[in-house]
Amino acid sequence: MSRRHRLSRSRDFDAVYRRGRSFSTRFLVLYAFPREDDREGGPRLGLAVSRKLGGAVERNRLKRRLRAVFEELREGLPAGHDYVLVARPGLAEAVESRGFPWLTERVADVFRLSAGTGS
RNA sequence: CGUGCAGGCCGGGUGACCGCGGGCCGCGCGAGCGGCUCGAGGAAAGUCCGGACACCGCAGGGCAGGACGCUGGGGAAACCCCAGGCGGCGAAAGCCGACGGAAAGUGGCACAGAAAGGAGACCGCCACCGGCGAAACUUCAUCUCCGGAGACGCCGGCGGUAAGGGUGAAAAGGUGGGGUAAGAGCCCACCAGCGUCGUGGUGACACGGCGGCUGCCAAACCCCGUCCGGUGCAAGGCGAACAGGCUCCGCUCGUAGGCUGCCCGCCGAGGAGCCGGGUGCGCCGCUCGAGCCUCCGGGCGACCGGAGGCCCAGAUGGAUGGUCACCUCCGACAGAAUCCGGCUUACAGGCCUGCUACGGAAA
RNA sequence: GCCGACGUAGCUCAGCUGGUAGAGCACUUCACUCGUAAUGAAGGGGUCCCCGGUUCGAGUCCGGGCGUCGGCU
Secondary structure: OOHHHEOOOHHHHHHHHHHOEEEEOOOEEEEEEEOOOOOOOOOEEEEEOOHHHOOHHHHHHHHHHHHHHHHHHHHHOOOOEEEEEEEOOOHHHHHHHHOHHHHHHHHHHHHHHHHHHOO
16 A cells, blocks of 8 residues: 555644544444545545554554555545544454454445445 | 573564565656565563763853762673672572661651660669567577577668569670679670771682670661763754734843853843744654674683674654465564663563482483 | 653542551431431541562652653654
């Protein structure tokens, strides 16, 4: 997942949080926001994994897996959108016990929610 | 071989496909593409010590404050390491120890207890003096009666003592003997501690002789010795962006203010507050360093010296992942953010070397 | 990443120079009331965050660990 598909600036995060819509499930919260200046570029993702989720190793591993999932799903997402995916407590343990395909499904769920409302 | 102890090391590997960050080279005006190569740890952690480095205009002196504390050595330094001493634990190998000074001063030792440290004593014990005492006892005088003195007991006085006394964490060196009216390092032997002299050792200290007489607490204040300016890469530098108004203090009397707390000393023309506006970005610092590996030499060792070789993460929303296969069952703690040296804490499993005692086996 | 503060009863906090832990609210019981509240009286409740060390003795002093909350771009 290259840099052009990530959110890289604090102001981008602020914009998504403040002006985007949010969708939540048991383990994930997704903020979605359509960019105004660039409607043709690919979707971009930012991640938020707080220290409540665990230590640095655990949080890094979780972020890698979420990026891998995003990479799989990216083709099916609408262009010109910025997303911030927030992990909720318990997600890391759930992934450890239920495996990567389960995580892929959960992320797909929350993205379907955002697509369903149409933005 | 098993248990125990010490030291050192590893802490997933191989292959396939799809991906990520840095550097170099090539192509392209450019976004980028292709190739090669490198890409987390022994603790990267906690941020507990010590530095390097940077800024605070120059860091100057003193006080205050803080840190450390057996000896010698190593090291840039250290709440670090090595060797040794002393003390404690263990059957041993070995392990642990903030381990200067209580004979400089101040202070504390609750409750209990007579007393918690320079007071000398509440009870008790003992000598002497005085008074009282029915009988018995000893002795003097006596023919006998009567009587005197002693001993003993009680009371009072003046002294001597610290052996003993419910207590307490701790009781004025300990144990035994002599000695005495009763006692006491008063004297003696041994032991513990202190001082001093001698010998050995660089030294801590050890051993021996002599001497006097002895509580504990400095992780209580403190004394002595050594060391320390503060802040921290969110330090700091360059660029980009914004650069308006009001109020108060002061203007060269070195005053306002600054140089971490105070004083001296120095600098000294701007300083403080409120509202508004901008930034919330790019580049540098940023990784070659008290560096790593091998060999040789010195040293018990920490370590030092020399030669040769190597380049070993530099991200900036933050890079190692996903899917598989095999290795009989693959697994602990855990992720660089300026960089080093240490300490401490966490850690499945496994390997190597040496040592000790006990058990077993073989020769 | 760097720097700092705190942890004591169910809650909010005291506890100075080490001597055996308290206050307010809350809780329980009783009294007062027809009943409740308020008030009054009595009472219960603590690994002083954890592990070591110094000391005769540690909530207090000294190390180490854990947790919580702040500040700095």
